[in-house]
Amino acid sequence: MPVSVFEAKDAEGLYKGAKKVEWSKYFGTRDTFMVKGVLFSDNFSHSGFIALKVKDAIADYFRSEFGKRP
DSSP states (O other), rough: OOOOOOSSSHHHHHHHHTTTTTGGGOOOTTEEEOOOOOOOOOOOHHHHHHHHHHHHHHHHHHHHHHSOOO
16 A cells, blocks of 8 residues: 655655655554565665665654654
8 A cells, every 4th residue: 555656766865755754644653664665666776775765764754753763
């Protein structure tokens, strides 16, 4: 189930787009989460890298909103 759709041409765009999502609609700071990347892109070449950037954006979203991460 997609939770957001945005275009990202580089790592910074991917991070910014993922951080804009209101992740607290889906889980909270007391939960755990995992990001799995599936990649079909000319801009990115490693699914593990995109998963890590999205995970970082989610953790930073929670830190900025609630002062702690899931």
